[in-house]
Amino acid sequence: MSPSREGGDQGGPAVGGHRCSLVEQSVQAAAQVADELGGAATGAVTQAWSSGIILAGSGNTLKNSKIAYSAGNGVALGGSGNTVTNNNIHDTDYTGTYAAGINLFGQDATATRNIVRISGRSAVNIDTYPIVSRRPSARIAYNDLSGTGYFSADQAPIYACCLKAGLDMKESRIDHNWIHDDHQDAKRQVFYGIYLDNGTSNAQVDHNVIWNISGGRGVGVNGGTENQVVNNTELPNAYIHGSSTSNNADLNNLSVNSSATFVDPVNGNYSAAANGSSDQRGKG
Numbered sequence: 001m002s003p004s005r006e007g008g009d010q011g012g013p014a015v016g017g018h019r020c021s022l023v024e025q026s027v028q029a030a031a032q033v034a035d036e037l038g039g040a041a042t043g044a045v046t047q048a049w050s051s052g053i054i055l056a057g058s059g060n061t062l063k064n065s066k067i068a069y070s071a072g073n074g075v076a077l078g079g080s081g082n083t084v085t086n087n088n089i090h091d092t093d094y095t096g097t098y099a100a101g102i103n104l105f106g107q108d109a110t111a112t113r114n115i116v117r118i119s120g121r122s123a124v125n126i127d128t129y130p131i132v133s134r135r136p137s138a139r140i141a142y143n144d145l146s147g148t149g150y151f152s153a154d155q156a157p158i159y160a161c162c163l164k165a166g167l168d169m170k171e172s173r174i175d176h177n178w179i180h181d182d183h184q185d186a187k188r189q190v191f192y193g194i195y196l197d198n199g200t201s202n203a204q205v206d207h208n209v210i211w212n213i214s215g216g217r218g219v220g221v222n223g224g225t226e227n228q229v230v231n232n233t234e235l236p237n238a239y240i241h242g243s244s245t246s247n248n249a250d251l252n253n254l255s256v257n258s259s260a261t262f263v264d265p266v267n268g269n270y271s272a273a274a275n276g277s278s279d280q281r282g283k284g
Contacts, residue, residue: 056082059081070094075087089117096151096152100124101114101119104126140158147182169201170202192215205228234253
């Protein structure tokens with residue numbers, strides 16, 4: 001089916017068909033939100049799923065594209081089975097709302113191999129407000145995420161939230177991402193590299209490398225259970241932080257102090273060198 005495209009003040013192109021591909025697009029000012037500085041909660045939530053390039057329908061793909069300068073999302077994935085891969089997305093969500101460089105609010109969404117940098121809030125957001133089902137079944141992998149948190153403190157480069165009953169992340173996986181170098185502001189510290197907030201449960205978080213986050217913490221869990229946080233490398237703290245974090249697995253995470261030595265950190269090899277100092281909590 002051919003894609004349907006819709007534009008307007010609130011968002012960029014909308015693809016509402018099935019199995020469509022957008023390849024090598026270059027979009028600037030993907031969303032110029034009318035109430036940019038409104039601050040109302042309703043407006044903030046609306047911007048999270050009605051701005052940017054919107055992939056609705058099912059089986060649609062955005063790849064090899066450049067998306068920049070959006071007041072809201074860079075790209076938003078609704079519908080089911082939609083994919084955003086191998087894109088360069090930057091300077092998004094300059095209103096600091098629940099929008100993000102990539103916002104996943106559909107089901108079975110995939111975000112892989114993207115560079116997402118410079119965002120008012122998060123780089124990747126799993127946003128449950130418009131979701132009927134509480135189980136997004138998302139895959140977030142092999143992304144390079146940096147420069148988040150310019151206008152918001154209670155968030156993370158990868159942020160999942162917020163149904164009252166808790167977001168069920170069963171069949172969702174967050175893995176093999178580089179998460180680093182948030183916006184360094186003492187008033188707006190990004191407390192975690194990955195934050196499973198407000199009862200988010202059953203997520204698998206593995207093989208991520210997290211460094212130079214101003215809050216100094218790797219993975220945050222607020223009220224969730226049965227999250228599997230394993231095989232991550234985080235500087236300086238690898239363990240789960242947060243409140244009411246019962247029955248969460250914290251295994252084989254490499255926590256590295258300031259005196260640790262890596263094989264080749266400049267080129268992205270964070271394997272511990274033979275003379276390095278590290279703490280692999282929970283191993284065995």
